[in-house]
Every structure is written in C-alpha cells, then in structure tokens.
Amino acid sequence: MLRDERPGTLAECRQAIDRVDAALATLLERRAELAGVVQRLKPVGGFAGRDLGRERDVVARMAVRAPALGESRLSAIMNAVIEAGLHLAEERSDR
Numbered sequence: 001m002l003r004d005e006r007p008g009t010l011a012e013c014r015q016a017i018d019r020v021d022a023a024l025a026t027l028l029e030r031r032a033e034l035a036g037v038v039q040r041l042k043p044v045g046g047f048a049g050r051d052l053g054r055e056r057d058v059v060a061r062m063a064v065r066a067p068a069l070g071e072s073r074l075s076a077i078m079n080a081v082i083e084a085g086l087h088l089a090e091e092r093s094d095r
C-alpha cells in the first residue's frame with residue numbers, strides 16, 4: 001500500500017486507488033472504535049467534550065507526513081473523520 005507505485009493506465013491507477021481505499025476503510029473503522037473508547041473515558045464525551053486543541057495537534061502531525069495535502073486540506077478531511085466518530089459514539093451511547 002505504501003509502495004511508491006507508478007501505475008501507467010487508467011485501470012491500474014483505479015486498482016491502486018481501490019487498494020488504498022481498502023486500507024483507509026480499515027484504518028477509519030479502527031480509528032472510530034478507538035475514538036469511541038476515548039468518549040467513554042473522558043469526563044465529558046461526545047460533541048460536548050470536543051477538544052479542538054487536540055484536533056489541531058492531530059492535523060499538524062499528519063501534515064508532517066502529508067505535506068502536499070497540508071494542514072488546511074487535512075483539517076477539512078479530519079474534521080469529517082472526527083465528526084463521523086463522534087456521531088457513531090453518540091449513537092451507540094443512546095442504546
């Protein structure tokens with residue numbers, strides 16, 4: 001997945017993207033599960049306990065590994081990822 005592959009055709013590029021997306025889906029599911037555990041451990045979980053400083057640190061660390069995307073684009077991506085995790089945690093806490 002992290003190989004610097006150079007697919008030459010449209011089909012090869014899409015196959016390479018599909019492999020990356022498969023890994024991303026697994027990682028996103030794992031991340032959401034971990035973030036859900038955090039919500040139960042914090043004194044105030046869910047959206048009410050949102051920690052924007054921590055979220056900024058997450059994005060800044062990711063930007064070091066993804067400099068072409070950079071903080072601004074990563075921030076939009078991670079905001080969606082984090083909010084999806086918080087929604088899932090709140091749904092589960094309702095049960």
Ligand SMILES: C=C(O[C@@H]1C=C(C(=O)O)C=C[C@H]1O)C(=O)O
Nearest residue numbers: 035038050051052054055082085
């Ligand atoms: C997971 C936490 O709760 C929230 C979700 C975060 C995340 O998904 O990375 C980060 C900060 C908080 O807004 C946390 O506080 O660490």
